[in-house]
Amino acid sequence: MEQTFFEFWSKEALGIVSDYFKFATAAFVIFYIILKKPMWFRKVQKSLPKFTDYGRDIMYSMISVTIFATMALLVFFYFGEYTNNYQNISDYGWPYYILSWVLMFAIHDTYFYWMHRAMHHPFLFKHVHLVHHKSTNPSPWTAYAFHPIEGFLEALIIPIIAFSIPTHQEAMGMFFLFQIIYNVYGHLGFELYPKGFHKTWIGKYVNTSVAHNLHHDKFNGNYGLYFLIWDRLLGTVRSDYNETYESTTEPEHVIPSSNLVQAEVS
Numbered sequence: 001m002e003q004t005f006f007e008f009w010s011k012e013a014l015g016i017v018s019d020y021f022k023f024a025t026a027a028f029v030i031f032y033i034i035l036k037k038p039m040w041f042r043k044v045q046k047s048l049p050k051f052t053d054y055g056r057d058i059m060y061s062m063i064s065v066t067i068f069a070t071m072a073l074l075v076f077f078y079f080g081e082y083t084n085n086y087q088n089i090s091d092y093g094w095p096y097y098i099l100s101w102v103l104m105f106a107i108h109d110t111y112f113y114w115m116h117r118a119m120h121h122p123f124l125f126k127h128v129h130l131v132h133h134k135s136t137n138p139s140p141w142t143a144y145a146f147h148p149i150e151g152f153l154e155a156l157i158i159p160i161i162a163f164s165i166p167t168h169q170e171a172m173g174m175f176f177l178f179q180i181i182y183n184v185y186g187h188l189g190f191e192l193y194p195k196g197f198h199k200t201w202i203g204k205y206v207n208t209s210v211a212h213n214l215h216h217d218k219f220n221g222n223y224g225l226y227f228l229i230w231d232r233l234l235g236t237v238r239s240d241y242n243e244t245y246e247s248t249t250e251p252e253h254v255i256p257s258s259n260l261v262q263a264e265v266s
Contacts (some may be wrong), residue, residue, distance in 0.1 A: 009069070009070065009073045009077075012069055012072070012073055013066060013069035013070070016065050016068060016069040016072075017062065017065050017066065017069070019041075019177060019180055020061065020065045020143070020144065020180055022063060023140075023180055023181050023184050024061075024140040024143060024184050024242065025140075026182050027137065027140040027185070027188055028140045028141070031140075031188060031189070032048070032139070032140075038069060038153045039190055040252075041250070041251050042053040042190045042191045042192070042248055042249060043189060043190055043248075044189055044190070044191060044209065044213040044214075044217075044244070044248050045137045045189065045213065045217060047124045047137060048137070048242075049135065049137050049138070049139050049189075051212070052141060052208040053134070053137070053139070053142075054141050054143075055143065056134065056135075057135055057139065057141035057142045057145035058141050058146070059145075060131060060132075060143075060144070060145040060146060060151075061141060061142075061143065061144040061145050061146075062143040062154075063146075063148055063151060064146045064148075064150075064151035064154065065144050065146070067148065067152055067154075067155050068144075068151070068154070068155045068158070068176075071152075071156070071158050071159070072155075072158050072176075075158055075159050075162050076162070076206075078263040079226050080114050082163070083162040083163055084163065084164070084165055084166040084167060085162060085166075085167055085168075085169050086134075086166055086167070086168060086169065087123055087168070087169050089168060089187075091166075092166055092168075094253035095166055096166070096173060098127070100165060100166065100168065100171060101171065101175065102197070103165050104165075104167065104171075104172070104175050105159055105226055105227075107157075107160065107161055107165070108157050108161070108225065108226070109224060109225050109227050109229070109230070110237065111156075111157055111160060112154075112224070112228065113156070113223050113224055113230040113231070114230075115153055115154075116223045116225075117223050117236075119150060119153075119199075119218065120219075120223075125234050127147075128147045128150050129144065129147070129150060130145070131146060131150070132145055132146050132150065133216065135187075135216060136216055136217055137213075137216070137217070138187040138188075138189055138212075138213060138216045139187065139188070139189055140184045140187060140188055140189075141187075142187040142200075142216075142251065143180070143184045143186070143187045144183065144185040156215075160183065162260050165253055166212040173220045182225075182226060184206065185209055186209055186212040187212065187213075187216075188209050188210075189209070189213060190209060191208060191209045191248045191249055192209065193206070193209075193246065193249075194249070195206055195246075195249040195250065196249075198210075198241070198242060198245045198246075198249070199242070204228070204232070205227050205228050205229050205232065206227060206228065207222070207224045207225060207226055207227055207228050208245065210241065210244055211224075211237075211238075211241055211245075214238050214240065214241060214244055215238075218238065218240075219232050221236050221237065221238035221241075222236070222237060222238050222241065223236055
């Protein structure tokens, strides 16, 4: 059984690591190389991380995604029969299948908000969460750059969902793939949502790259993952969020090349 588990783990872990590197690499190449100049006005902080930041983030992200893979495989390989995971959509029907996505987002966002706020307790921040906040100017590689303890706490969302609500096997897999993609976007450093989106009736509750970038830059506020619902309910949306979003999505007529070069080497 141990050998079977190892083969199962190695295959699935490689898949998760591959997905992370695939989307993080694509985002980096597109926005930090190919479209850097035309998209520079949408760069939240007008500078680039150092190469040492990239290296540190990649190392910790590798550890974190491996922890995620291990957690998922422990849950579904050893305890799969005790989860609420199912394989046939007909078991619960299409309406519940759609509802399960809403529930997964709500559960994950709620868990993340409160876990994230706990990470900002001075003791936990100093000894655990600081690893993630060393990237004050995040990049796609920062998405999973967690201390192993925080990586474990982040990965607990897998058993929380698996043992709490019925979830279709493929839907849960796609949900966690979306989590990787949205985490890469949240740490991208460039804002992709359109100008004025943050003030629409939907956009005001959506966590944007600007919102999370401010959290990395200022170290407090904007604690949400997918949404800003808890932040707005509890008054933890940063007061400079609207102004920063607007200035980031406002096209600049001229970007002096000297400023761009200076930003690249800073």
